Amino acid sequence: MRSRTAAATAAAATAALAMTTLAAGPAQAKNPNNSKKMTRAVTVENVHDHLEQLQAIADANDGNRGAGTSGYEASAEYVEQTLQDAGYETERQDFTFMYEEVHGTSLTELSPDAREVEHVPMSYSQPTPEGGVTGALVAPAVAVGCDTAAWDGVDLSGDSDIALVSRGDCSFAAKAVSAGEAGAEAVLIYNNVEGPLNGTLGGVEPTSAPATGISMAEGQALLQKTAAGPVTMSFVLDKTMEQRETFNVLAETDTGRDDNVVMLGAHLDSIGDGPGINDNGSGTAGILETAVQLGKVNKLNNTVRFAFWGAEELGLLGSDHYVADLQENDPEELDDIATYLNFDMIGSPNHIIGVYDADESTYEAPVAVPAGSVATEAVLTDYFDAADQPWVDTAFSGRSDYSAFINAGVPASGLFTGADGTKTEEEVEMFGGTAGITYDPNYHTPADDIGNVNMEALDIMSDAIAHSAITLGQSTKEINGKTSRGKSGKPGPTVPVGPEGADAA
Template sequence: MFGRSRTVASLTAGCLALAAAGTIASSAGAAPTTCASRVNSTVDKLLECVDLAGVREHQAALQAIADANNGTRVSGSPGYDASVDYVAGRLRAAGWRVAEQDFQFQTFIVLSPSVLEQVSPAPVGPVANAIMSYSGSGDVTASVTALPAPAADATPGCEAADFAGFTPGTIALISRGACTFAIKASNAYAAGAIGVVIYNNQAGEINGTLGNGFTLNLPVTSVTQAVGQQLAQTPGLVMRLKTDTFRGIATTTNVLAELPGKNTGNVVMAGAHLDSVNAGPGVNDNGSGSAALVEVAENLAKVKPQNTLRFAWWGAEEANLVGSTYYVNTLPQAELDRIALYLNFDMIGSPNHVFFIYDGDDSDGVGAGPGPAGSAQIEKTFEKFFTSRGLPFKGTDFSGRSDYGPFIASGVPSGGLFTGAEGIKTAEEAALWGGTAGQAYDPCYHQACDTYANNNAGALETNSDAVAYATLSYAMSTNLINGTKSKGNFRPAPDEHAPVER
């Protein structure tokens, strides 16, 4: 079993994070003192208090946690546990009712960076590489046996016959292509390989996985096409390959915070995943959405909403939405029926951003169909916010890649915001939002460089305001979603999108 022990490392990381957050807050300038005591029951008041400095304070804390924990906050690791401590601590201090929901899942964690070194011939030294997810552990130094390149074999390493004449006890060097990485590695292992290096069949790095069914205790890593071709042509090549990993069942946590409303039978949910990938600290993916939710929650703490507000920070999203799926699947039907809607905020500060809004009504006609009834109204809520700011926006498909997935599958109206991941920005998008056409929305997506510096301040500030606007609006009235009206004279500034009952 791995994870969820409050280790000295995780507690130390949490303290470092809090210290770093305090430094950032003091240097950036604190929010107005009135925010600490007043009731931000209107959008205007709330937006005065939800500011970029506050969001960045929380991102700085997450960065400090990663720095103290091998550069990562992946679920099941001490870095993730410290992230849970930080978020839960901030919400408890603000006065929210906080619960930590533990669950188990199949995980893969890189315990220390993989090493690939050329031992001989000269020049000797380290070789840039990217470990394959679900690689086994090992530290081997051996000669390298290169399989024929795709020009000579269209399916290199995909058949056992490809290893005829392979020298057991050597490291296999294989080109990508035609079958899974797991098949190549398994065939190499069966032929006696003590390590595997897979090189790309096109320009760029490989961000690859062997799949969670790969259980061989074999170190497997990857290199670029150029590096692989050079290694394959090096006579007498001897290399060292070291990987240090954990594969198995881990325990991790969802953080759930609730602000009771007058109507306990009508719950407005908003969520963001708290975990990073193995490769880096995940300060945009998804420290951006997580930090914005903490900032909004702290500034909503003294509000007495009409509807119950429930915020969630999901664990193991990067392991295929495990945390949010576990939460939805374990809710009794009566509890699920109380959820009026779900708002998802995953990557909202991408450096080469576009203002994407989830396409609740499928008006774009791309990919998946519309969300459950009410999702179109959520989309319009965000559209009206951006329109009020004079900002362009664009629909994005419910592709199933984030935590709205299990809510939609259960019939809960859903929506949210996104600023882009590995997708490439078009010239038309660059003309509308600036940035660089032909480059990824987030060039550091799922990489070690997804740090505190990997951020577009304007996008993060605007989207944090949008998070605040939508959550408070729906906390007071879900009339357009399910007919539950607000009491009093609340108006969701800057427009009158949600009708009120007087």
């Protein structure tokens, strides 16, 4: 981010909230230039204050902070004003995306039984025609329905046939397109594991049939009924789909070598029907308060850049755009990123203390792990070990905004307190909480609000964010072998970064 422009001044009310929040916190170190000082400076009270402001913004904007909405704009203004008050210049990086808003949806079995069927419409699905689709349920010859050949010999001559296909072997988009091209007016995709199916087509597919996901149990029950006789279904998906603009918010320290940049990121947007305070107001608040306190450090050896991503909930769009833009227009700047740390959901109510498993000691990664990722993970795990804080690996799956970075060869790791996974008895022994339920029962629901954030998890993770920012801001030698050098290109002193550090640096 070598060329930066200041963002537009935030609304006066938002500015007042930001200044009130910062003024209300306890006195902080003037130069928190080592881990001990920085973790003391980044207090959970101040992090929680940021969450309260994000909750107030959601409350004032239809209950959400989703990309392309007034709630997202107000969230960005709050972040920008807070950063500017701390001495940063901020930049908005604009990009377009497909905005979706579901106005109403239903899936009904009309015969042989009359009942409502639980379902989750696929992201990027086409809407149904006005009034919905009512017709016979039809399964392909090949259950997964990945291409039109799977429908060979299957009668789709009805006016409004609805396809029933299994998850597996290909993308949801391929299934929806194949069903549409074969003549189906809608497609139900059933899971191949227990539980509901919440999927995405990954993008707009004009030739696809309107698509929704159902559980494996529902799919198998409907499949058995079709074998016994006709099944009539009705599917309604009333939604808006249109191109809109949104943006990432970027800021970086004004000290430190700019050819060895440490990046910290969190997505700023919520889902469309909830305030998103844990997902991901928590990560946003954690890196925002870290940025505020890091701005007080007199000298850093490496530039630290903070990214507040837009439209993560719509498919990691903001971070994908950022990396793709560098790949196309400034590959040298992409090479200058020493490592990227991602913080997505750090206050889950039934939490774990999870670190992305870059060394694959527990989970095999689905992509080649970039060199330097293991050392980035170690910055976090070594910190927890030194503090006798239990932690567990969480899959290095690319499920959040680090995906584009690792696919581009940039080292990465990060923190996560859990989403829709189920807590085990072993994890209860380590972290407390309740076994047999999800880490965040409010995940992707309107109940993801300020009242459900776990303060213990938020405190532990905020300190770890603070530690990683100052530690890597002073040295990335273990990650990429680079030692200190000022922005002028002249060698500079290496600042001690242990628990005590050097006060004079």
